[in-house]
Amino acid sequence: MADIRNIVILTGAGVSAESGIDTFRDAGGLWEKHRVEDVATPEGFARNPDMVLGFYDMRRAAIQTKQPNAAHEALARLDELWGGELLIVTQNVDDLHERAGARRVLHMHGTHLNAWCTACDVRSPWTGPLIDRPPCPACGTNALRPDVVWFGEMPYEMERIYASIRRADLFVSIGTSGAVYPAAGFVRDARELGVRTLELNLERSQGSHWFHESRQGPATQLVPTWVEETLTGLGG
Numbered sequence: 001m002a003d004i005r006n007i008v009i010l011t012g013a014g015v016s017a018e019s020g021i022d023t024f025r026d027a028g029g030l031w032e033k034h035r036v037e038d039v040a041t042p043e044g045f046a047r048n049p050d051m052v053l054g055f056y057d058m059r060r061a062a063i064q065t066k067q068p069n070a071a072h073e074a075l076a077r078l079d080e081l082w083g084g085e086l087l088i089v090t091q092n093v094d095d096l097h098e099r100a101g102a103r104r105v106l107h108m109h110g111t112h113l114n115a116w117c118t119a120c121d122v123r124s125p126w127t128g129p130l131i132d133r134p135p136c137p138a139c140g141t142n143a144l145r146p147d148v149v150w151f152g153e154m155p156y157e158m159e160r161i162y163a164s165i166r167r168a169d170l171f172v173s174i175g176t177s178g179a180v181y182p183a184a185g186f187v188r189d190a191r192e193l194g195v196r197t198l199e200l201n202l203e204r205s206q207g208s209h210w211f212h213e214s215r216q217g218p219a220t221q222l223v224p225t226w227v228e229e230t231l232t233g234l235g236g
């Protein structure tokens with residue numbers, strides 16, 4: 001642990017599950033109730049924009065009623081106290097890492113709390129619905145969509161993420177199924193670079209075998225324990 005200075009943490013829906021936000025692929029998750037092709041692809045949006053805008057309006061409203069949990073809080077504490085480089089790469093589009101106090105957060109799949117104007121390309125903070133086609137605050141055109149990354153679209157800030165993994169001594173994956181690329185490939189990228197890898201997840205994921213160590217349990221228990229180990233020089 002003494003030789004660990006730079007840490008990259010990948011988080012997924014499992015980190016927000018105990019805050020009451022649905023995951024995607026668990027029993028009862030979002031993909032049991034909605035077809036991915038309909039609500040999470042540009043083609044689905046082109047076919048039925050009302051359905052997609054309604055789906056995201058519902059989720060945008062819901063996340064604003066949820067609170068960060070002990071896992072978000074522990075990661076925020078690590079962010080505050082860790083003297084080395086640290087980057088929390090989240091696939092989540094909620095803002096619970098930030099509301100817990102974390103600052104070094106990158107949203108690779110975008111955020112519910114932005115609207116993206118497809119006419120002028122400006123992203124504006126957004127908390128309300130989009131279904132009624134409100135005008136873009138920047139250009140006035142009625143062409144706003146959720147600022148999230150759908151299948152077939154390029155996740156955000158990939159160069160910055162890969163640069164952080166190249167500098168990392170430790171890569172930690174928390175609450176993600178390892179089903180969606182490129183995030184699911186980060187552990188292999190890290191391994192090829194000689195980075196130590198740790199998984200914290202409710203159950204073994206599709207990519208568990210790639211990690212040096214995989215711990216199973218709820219994020220609200222595993223993450224605070226690992227953060228304390230790390231801050232006291234015992235984790236990794």
Ligand code: BJW
Nearest residue numbers: 012013014023024025091151152175176177180181202219
């Ligand atoms: C708990 C818990 C608790 C529960 N405590 N844990 C091969 C290589 C590269 C790309 C591809 C490839 N094959 C196919 C592709 C393309 C595609 C892809 O990956 N498809 C797969 C289906 C195979 N990927 C893309 O299209 C991406 N773009 C792309 O690849 O561009 C080209 C490119 C290539 C190479 C480099 C760079 C770019 C875009 C993917 C966009 C994903 N978008 C979504 C929707 C976002 C908006 C929204 O929220 O609606 O992102 S889909 C959905 O899945 C969402 C999530 O961020 C993402 C991952 O889900 P996550 O977080 O893992 O959730 P779950 O539900 O799957 O898992 C939860 C886990 O938590 C489980 O394991 C539970 O056990 C656990 N858990 N409770 C701890 N209490």
